[in-house]
Amino acid sequence: MRALLNKIFLRKLGIGKFTLSGVAFLVGFTLVLLSLQGYFKLTDVISPKKNPSNYIILNKEVGFTNTIFGARAQFTPDEILEFRKQTFLDDFGVFRSSQFQATAHLGGDLGFYTELFFESVPTQFIDNKPATFVWEKGDNFLPIIISQDFLNLYNFGYAMGKGTPQLSKATIQLVPLTVVIEGPGGRQAFKAKVVGFSERISSILVPEKFLTWANKTVAGVDQSQAASRVIVKLKSDQSAAFDDYIRKHSLKISDEKQKFNKILTTINVVMSVLVVIGTAFMIFALVIVMLNFSLMVAQAKDEVSLLLQLGYKTTHLVRHLLSYLIIFLASAVLLSLLAFILGNQMLVTFFADSGMDISTAIHGKVIGVAVAFVVLSFAVSFFAITRVVVSVNR
Amino acid sequence: MTIEFNNVTPAPLAGVISSTTDIWQCTCAFEAAKRYRVVAPSGKGKSTFIHYIYGLRFDFTGKVRLNGVESSHFHANEWAEIRQDKISIVYQDLRLFLQLTALQNIQVKSALYPGNFDDRIHAMAEALQVSHLLNNKAHTLSYGERQRIAIIRSLIQPFEWILLDEPFSHLDLENSKRAATLIDSAVRERNAGLIVTSLGQDNQFNYDKEYQL
Secondary structure, eight states: OHHHHHHHHHHHHOHHHHHHHHHHHHHHHHHHHHHHHHHHHHHHHHSOTTSOTTEEEEEEOOOHHHHHHOOOOOBOHHHHHHHHTOTTEEEEEEOEEOOSEEEEEESSSSOOEEEOOOEEOOGGGOTTOOTTOOOOTTOOEEEEEEEHHHHHIIIIIIIHHHTOOOOOHHHHHHOOEEEEEEETTEEEEEEEEEEEEESSOOSEEOOHHHHHHHHHHTSOOOOOSOBSEEEEEEOTTOHHHHHHHHHHTTEEEOOHHHHHHHHHHHHHHHHHHHHHHHHHHHHHHHHHHHHHHHHHHHHTHHHHHHHHHTTOOHHHHHHHHHHHHHHHHHHHHHHHHHHHHHHHHHHHHHHHHTTOOOOSOOOHHHHHHHHHHHHHHHHHHHHHHHHHHHHHHO | OOEEEEEEEEGGGTTOOOTTOSSTTSEEEEOTTOEEEEEOOTTSSHHHHHHHHHTSOOOEEEEEEETTEEGGGOOHHHHHHHHHHTEEEEOTTOOOOTTSBHHHHHHHHHTTSSSOOHHHHHHHHHHTTOGGGTTSBGGGSOHHHHHHHHHHHHHSSOOSEEEEESTTTTOOHHHHHHHHHHHHHHHHHHTOEEEEEESSOOOOSOOSEEEEO
16 A cells, blocks of 8 residues: 555655755754854853852952052952951962062973963862872972963964964973073072963962962062952852952952953854854754645645545545655754764864864754754644645545 | 435525426435436536535535434544445546556555455456556546546445446446446445436436436
8 A cells, every 4th residue: 555655646746856855954954953063062162161150259459549659459468367257258269479580481492482470379279170280399390270261362362363373272281381480589490381271260370389489489578468369269149248248348350251251252253143044044944844845745635635535544644644754854864963973073173173172072952952853843744744634635 | 324315405506406306405315225316417416416425525505414424524534434435436537546557546445455356356357348458557548448447446345335426428338238237246245325327318227216406
């Protein structure tokens, strides 16, 4: 019976039209999945959610008097002691900054040279802290953690504009550096490497032990209890008390992160456009599938009608036509997935070339959208088929 | 199965129904296993009458009842069952799939039932002298040849009634006789009823009753 029904319908439905709409579906579906995958992966890289907002970096407001009188905007030891005691805090740490001259040289004779500064915070505040981030007196190797934002800023701001190569985390970690520190207490050189990237702290971090030692012996400054910046961990439901406190003491939440993010806005806009285009494609693909099947079944109206007159049941014919739909969708979806996996590989390679480490793992939301889209296409076509067959019967 | 018409007026014929009709706007019954001839000139609603019984059209006032149940009350699936087991039909316009072969046209029907119908199909084709045409596409056949294929298709299935809408309109006398013999034996075999519409000339069956439309 199947063979006979195939003879009746397939000629009427037309393999050519089937193939054409299959290709449209394939292209649309693959593009949707790829743009979503790219969007989600890039969003993961650019704006990680690992930075829980209960970590907050604070500094004192820098005002006119600071500039005129050279008064430093910093926390006094008393202020620190008082702040530390507040009950809305889970943890409290101060930033120490380098009091000596520091320069970094690129290993070899490449001639890269830059002045820099260091800061340190208690280790429990550092996210993504690698095990190598330790320093003991006498060590010649200095591990450094830089801000993820610096890397993003370089890759998406500087390198894109200047045409210099973009750098991945892995590449940067391979670069050997020589750090020279200099002060009244003498001059010392260290081998150094970037060992990690912090998403929470926008600074150049070295181990606290190193900074205390270097400030004391090289800069000749005994570690003062004053600090320019502090980092606090807030208890989860205490933000009201905290807001109150910083207003009273005219403290300022460090918004460096937000500044960096402004540069990344451009990239976000580009990605959003990609998603809009992808969504448009998705809707088109859906409309194509729906129209295509309605049209095909409508063209086979006479055949459906005659079969019903011969005693065939509506359910039987719907099931038969549905089997075409299933074969059609299944093969289109399979081919799309194949194209998607290939495209994803290319995407990963492209991102890696642009200095971003992303995995080939398919994003969960992409799988969700894919499933939802297939189910929706199926449902829409199912209703189109049923509607035509039932309308013929009346 | 009894078929009853109760005060039926087809919408297209409202106002032009002749006074001589025994069916429209009358009460008439077709009793199981009896043979009826419905005679009328063209345009009096012969096909309409057949389609009302077969559940293809419902554009009438009044009641058509199959075994006491109003025809408009049957669901699509119940109609499918009626058409599979209770009522068979030869349409006036035959209604074959023109792109299929003659044999495939018959098989579209026989595929609805379990078992192998090859022998029966060939025997009937033999009887109607269309064996050599079975593997030809329906659109290559003459109208008379198609008419015989449609008759074979209608005789494949079980039925309590067979509706023949001017079944011999394109057959010569010899072929009409052969077809009538075949139909007659199938009806006997099933102890079924028969309704034939005609313009008036045919007298191929021993009718129990004749109605005017």
